[in-house]
Amino acid sequence: MSSDSDLPVVHLVDDDAAVRRSTGFMLKTSGYQVQTYESGIELLKSARYLTEGCILLDIRMPGMDGLEVQQALQEKGVTLPVIIMTGHGDVSLAVRAMKAGAIDFIEKPFEKETLKSSLDQGFRRLSQKEATGERRKDAEVRLQALTSRERDVLNGLAQGLPNKTIAYDLGISPRTVEIHRANLMTKLGVRSLSEALRIAFAAQPD
Template sequence: MDSNLVHIVDDDEQIRNSLQFLLMTHKLNSRQFTGGRDFLRALPSLESGCILLDVRMPDMDGLQMMKMMRPCIERFSVIVMTGHGDVATAVEAMKLGAIDFIEKPFDEEALVRAVKAAQLKLGERIGDLDAKRDAEDRLAELTPRAKEVLGHLMGGHSNKVVAKRMDVSPRTVEMHRSNIFQKLGVKSLSEAVRLACMAGFVPQTEEEAV
């Protein structure tokens, strides 16, 4: 995913052009949208990136747009552009997932710094999301029986204890363990545990298994 693109959402063409020129002088690529509806229509095919979002627009205000895009807000870092002293709106936007706000008329250097910081945060978030999805995909390769073995191993139990609890031989547990490592692409139990935790895997407790 590319987190370097800046999406400019503002109904004022002059402001959009001014922002695009400013970003271009700092080697930041951008794309313009005339309002919330314009952005939402394009959303399914948009690259991840920072959004410079005006909150006061006639067709759909910025807060409404953020509510509509909530299911995929994690793909973007939103910076809202508010009127001077409009703290209440800025706070509401932050509650909806915005990471920063800039007051109009904005200081150009402050805006560029905010955009670069937003891109950095988004890059880290996307990296975490990609790692989580990768972990989930790897875990999905395991059979239910293998996941049961992994759950016991995550509980700190030895192969012999796991074998007794599952009513199988220690050799069978060892084979499962080897296959688990191979499918997860890890070389140790600690790596397997970290990957399973990243994927959100929750071992079944003994009480739940009964």
């Protein structure tokens, strides 16, 4: 019997507590681990630490709607598959979300099979991320979170240059290079230089 930690994760974002309860129950009984958020703002607060999985995102929420949340996730370099939930026949909004990168949309109330089919597509997308094109796209999105100076420092590190040389080339102090290096690793969500370099290399054209 597999533990909860082995189950695929769904991040469920909806301001309606009844929807969170009913959809969360549907997901759990279908074999998913569910993390719920009552607003897009709450999801974004956890953006850097999100467990790999799919995001099930309501499009109409007070404060920040699904489209705004989706854009903010991209700006933060989060590339998890997003599935939009609409409750008002908002097809035009859903299409805008798809154009902005959502992989699918489903209309509430939805059947369990519709939800599962959509999530299967999302998890297939996650497992295919190792494909070169997907890896490059993922890397490019994550690098967009960096300032131009942070990218300069990362490029220097990718060339194998020591901090002192990077500092000299950029006309800044080694201490400033260290600060940029720490900041870029935080923004990329990595703990080691090798992980940061994998992202830098993945974004480079062949």
